[in-house]
Amino acid sequence: MRILLAEDDPMLGDGLRAGLRQLGFQVDWVRDGEAAERELASGVYAAGVLDLGLPRKDGMDVLQALRARRVTTPVLVLTARDAVPDRIRGLDLGADDYVVKPVDLHELGARLRSLVRRAHGQVQDSLRCGGVLLEPAARQVSLNGEAVALSPREFDLLHALMRSAGRVMSREQLEEQLYSWGHEVESNTIEVHIHHLRRKLQPDLIQTVRGVGYAVLRDPEAA
Amino acid sequence: MLRLSFNSLQARLLVLVLGLAAVVWLSAAALIWRDARHELDELLDGHLAQAAALLVVQQAAHHDDDKVADAPALHKYAPRVIFQVFHEDQLVQRSTQAGAAPMSAVERGFSTVRLADGSEWRVFATQGAEHDVQVFVGEQIASRSAILRAVLRSVLLPLLLALPLLALAGWVAVQRGLLPLRHLSEVLGQRRPEALEPVVLEDLPAEMQPLVAALNGLLGRIERMLESERRFTADAAHELRTPIAAIRAQAQVALGADEAQRQHALQTTLAGCDRATHLVEQLLTLARLEAVPAGAADIVDLAELARRVLAELAPGALARQQQLELDVAAPCRVTGSELLLGVLLRNLVDNALRYSPDGATVLVSVALEKDGPVLRVEDSGAGMTAPEMARLGERFYRVPGHAQPGSGLGWSIVRRIAQVCGARVVTASSARLGGLAVSVHWAGRGEREV
Numbered sequence: 041m042r043i044l045l046a047e048d049d050p051m052l053g054d055g056l057r058a059g060l061r062q063l064g065f066q067v068d069w070v071r072d073g074e075a076a077e078r079e080l081a082s083g084v085y086a087a088g089v090l091d092l093g094l095p096r097k098d099g100m101d102v103l104q105a106l107r108a109r110r111v112t113t114p115v116l117v118l119t120a121r122d123a124v125p126d127r128i129r130g131l132d133l134g135a136d137d138y139v140v141k142p143v144d145l146h147e148l149g150a151r152l153r154s155l156v157r158r159a160h161g162q163v164q165d166s167l168r169c170g171g172v173l174l175e176p177a178a179r180q181v182s183l184n185g186e187a188v189a190l191s192p193r194e195f196d197l198l199h200a201l202m203r204s205a206g207r208v209m210s211r212e213q214l215e216e217q218l219y220s221w222g223h224e225v226e227s228n229t230i231e232v233h234i235h236h237l238r239r240k241l242q243p244d245l246i247q248t249v250r251g252v253g254y255a256v257l258r259d260p261e262a263a
Numbered sequence: 264m265l266r267l268s269f270n271s272l273q274a275r276l277l278v279l280v281l282g283l284a285a286v287v288w289l290s291a292a293a294l295i296w297r298d299a300r301h302e303l304d305e306l307l308d309g310h311l312a313q314a315a316a317l318l319v320v321q322q323a324a325h326h327d328d329d330k331v332a333d334a335p336a337l338h339k340y341a342p343r344v345i346f347q348v349f350h351e352d353q354l355v356q357r358s359t360q361a362g363a364a365p366m367s368a369v370e371r372g373f374s375t376v377r378l379a380d381g382s383e384w385r386v387f388a389t390q391g392a393e394h395d396v397q398v399f400v401g402e403q404i405a406s407r408s409a410i411l412r413a414v415l416r417s418v419l420l421p422l423l424l425a426l427p428l429l430a431l432a433g434w435v436a437v438q439r440g441l442l443p444l445r446h447l448s449e450v451l452g453q454r455r456p457e458a459l460e461p462v463v464l465e466d467l468p469a470e471m472q473p474l475v476a477a478l479n480g481l482l483g484r485i486e487r488m489l490e491s492e493r494r495f496t497a498d499a500a501h502e503l504r505t506p507i508a509a510i511r512a513q514a515q516v517a518l519g520a521d522e523a524q525r526q527h528a529l530q531t532t533l534a535g536c537d538r539a540t541h542l543v544e545q546l547l548t549l550a551r552l553e554a555v556p557a558g559a560a561d562i563v564d565l566a567e568l569a570r571r572v573l574a575e576l577a578p579g580a581l582a583r584q585q586q587l588e589l590d591v592a593a594p595c596r597v598t599g600s601e602l603l604l605g606v607l608l609r610n611l612v613d614n615a616l617r618y619s620p621d622g623a624t625v626l627v628s629v630a631l632e633k634d635g636p637v638l639r640v641e642d643s644g645a646g647m648t649a650p651e652m653a654r655l656g657e658r659f660y661r662v663p664g665h666a667q668p669g670s671g672l673g674w675s676i677v678r679r680i681a682q683v684c685g686a687r688v689v690t691a692s693s694a695r696l697g698g699l700a701v702s703v704h705w706a707g708r709g710e711r712e713v
Contacts, residue, residue: 049505051535055512058528062519093501120501120508142508145515 042066044088046076059145066220073097084216092119107134114155167202206258311387315400343406349397366399459486510535545672566591590628599684607680610673611640619644639702641693
């Protein structure tokens with residue numbers, strides 16, 4: 041899951057990026073409000089973590105501008121401003137969650153997963169398709185009740201596809217969701233991972249729509 | 264109770280109004296008395312003279328009649344008016360009450376005499392053309408006084424009756440006049456304690472406008488102060504929580520990381536602790552400074568102080584290949600607290616080192632200039648724009664774009680210490696080094712070394 045972190049404090053930003061990466065998130069880190077707005081508006085992020093006291097543009101203004109532009113990416117506000125009027129204002133301006141510093145990294149991860157889940161209309165954290173069960177918090181996948189070992193990239197790819205079950209995703213969209221900045225993407229990486237996933241799980245789990253992309257079908261039982 | 268009632272505007276106004284009314288009325292009565300007496304005297308004296316002239320003329324016509332004639336009393340005032348007519352020193356006519364001896368020794372004109380029975384009389388005497396007739400006409404003075412008293416009574420009696428009415432009217436008027444004041448106190452009484460918006464009253468009397476304006480001014484100042492405190496609290500929360508959040512995040516990262524990552528995370532955790540410590544120390548310094556009264560008065564040698572502070576800070580500067588120089592001509596004494604001035608200088612030099620790049624130069628100079636001693640800290644860093652300089656000293660303000668951690672409190676501390684030590688701080692661009700130049704001036708307070 042690719043997350044945008046907007047935090048101007050170098051020490052905290054560094055810690056949050058490292059911590060969220062440990063939890064399996066792809067993290068891009070920006071240090072000012074204008075960059076945060078620009079990146080979040082690009083639509084490639086599953087969610088954003090936004091500090092309010094950002095240089096160049098205040099977090100509240102970023103939030104307001106994003107929602108005015110109809111950007112629906114879930115945003116978690118992470119701030120030291122704990123006054124109730126600030127919380128109310130943040131949530132009313134379009135924040136999906138409001139967390140006061142300091143925060144436990146695991147809680148932050150859980151809240152981000154929950155935001156992304158709700159953005160996709162899911163109730164439960166785990167995703168199911170046929171015999172395949174994906175649990176984002178534990179980063180585990182099982183096939184018919186038996187655990188399957190996936191590489192982090194394979195897991196992220198499957199997660200991205202299952203999160204958007206029933207929708208075709210282009211290779212570019214998948215790459216954007218999988219790779220944070222500084223990671224070079226080789227031209228056929230996605231195809232390789234898809235191939236591995238089909239082999240490790242079910243051959244017909246991921247459908248190829250030639251010339252368009254890939255899709256995981258919606259779970260017939262869930263419907 | 265009496266004092267309490269005189270503390271009331273109402274009682275004061277009432278007493279003043281009634282007192283003044285009484286004084287004015289009494290003065291008017293005194294004037295009327297004087298005037299009336301004068302007019303009355305002239306009128307009655309005129310009557311006396313007229314009556315005397317009449318008697319002279321009459322006597323001239325019947326001077327052969329030598330028998331004393333008593334005039335009948337025709338009016339109730341008659342006993343108060345008497346006359347005597349003498350012909351060749353012989354009493355020929357008189358009124359009933361008049362005696363036989365001449366009333367007055369004065370033979371012509373007015374005189375005031377006391378008769379044998381003790382009563383006082385106003386007497387007009389005149390003589391006939393050949394001096395053989397002497398006429399006296401007298402009028403009892405008491406009767407004049409009675410008339411005057413009646414006049415005075417008619418003036419003063421209404422006052423006595425009117426005074427209670429006036430008091431009542433005054434009370435009502437004052438009550439109504441003070442209505443806006445009562446209204447104001449009601450409005451203030453009904454306010455929520457936290458309401459600080461200006462008091463707005465319609466149809467405010469001109470006399471109360473300065474009062475309400477002053478009140479609104481006070482409310483405004485309180486609101487600004489509270490707002491500043493609120494902002495300080497919010498900023499302090501941000502500044503304190505951020506390093507703690509960083510420490511927490513880094514510690515959690517260290518728990519779940521491989522060896523290389525763990526080392527980095529733990530180093531960062533320690534740096535975070537140092538930062539939090541620095542911040543707390545600065546906050547405490549600032550809090551203590553708020554309580555220090557202005558005007559501390561040690562004699563401090565700036566040169567010696569600068570030497571000591573620079574010796575403390577030099578190792579840190581050397582580690583970043585920064586040049587730290589001291590330029591002192593002679594000892595330079597100023598008034599102030601040695602301890603506080605040390606904190607001030609340490610903050611200034613620390614700022615200069617912190618916000619200048621590696622290899623930069625920081626120059627501290629102490630000099631006695633023509634308008635007093637000056638302590639100057641200059642650096643070869645990037646300097647500051649005018650708006651940035653203007654915002655220095657706002658608590659927690661940090662010049663944007665600096666990766667160096669700082670509390671943003673150093674400037675507040677410097678400003679406060681300068682204030683306490685009677686100095687002023689000036690920021691400018693450094694002519695020598697191109698970066699920021701901060702100078703602390705003591706206006707003419709220095710003592711030249713002798």
